[in-house]
Amino acid sequence: MAGQNHETELEAAERRIRNLPRCGAAKLAGMESSFRELLEAVGENPERQGLLRTPHRAAQAFEFLTNGYRQDLDDIVNDAIFDSDASEIILVKNIELYSLCEHHLLPFVGKAHVAYIPNGKVIGLSKVARIVDVFARRLQIQENLTTQIADALMKALRPNGVAVVIEAKHLCMMMRGVEKQNSVMKTSCLLGSFKEDARTRAEFLALLSQ
Secondary structure, three states, rough: HHHHHHHHHHHHHHHHHHOOOOOOOHHHHHHHHHHHHHHHHOOOOOOOHHHHOOOHHHHHHHHHHHHHHHHOHHHHOOOOOOOOOOOOOEEEEEEEEEEEEOOOOEEEEEEEEEEEOOOOOOOHHHHHHHHHHHHHHOEEOHHHHHHHHHHHHHHHOOEEEEEEEEEEEEEHHHHHOOOOOOOEEEEEEEEHHHHHHHHHHHHHHHHHHO
């Protein structure tokens, strides 16, 4: 934990973001070949009319669904940080997100709620949603996704606090395995004043419930 080696929450967030894996350009031809082999492995005929271009389309889709690996946080923020005297909670609710479970390569779908308390700076509204997408469009587990979004906002803004809550449905639990259709997973990451101040945390939770 940050306190054990005197690492601040900002330093911990920057370290975690820095240690995320980097990926090069997607190898579309390789993915296309793999999807063709997959069709054959499940007993299909990739030469039949309906599947002729499926490996190509699937490769392009998978490249899009994982393009967060090839995006840089600084490029996404793109200088859209502005001076501000605002000092209260800024909350963006119900940001749609779509990601892929890294265990089964099946989607999980839901929404993110992202809040921060400015420390002299605010970020353009659309950039909050773009930060969510950068980390959602990777192979993920929801727990890590929640922390990565919070860390990214902490690194970009150096605010007094960041709070992220994600609620999502996981097709790996709905389509296979236990096949539970109505389960929703909720995760949270609280940094700074949201973690340290009970009143700030209570205000955030009250705003979420409205």
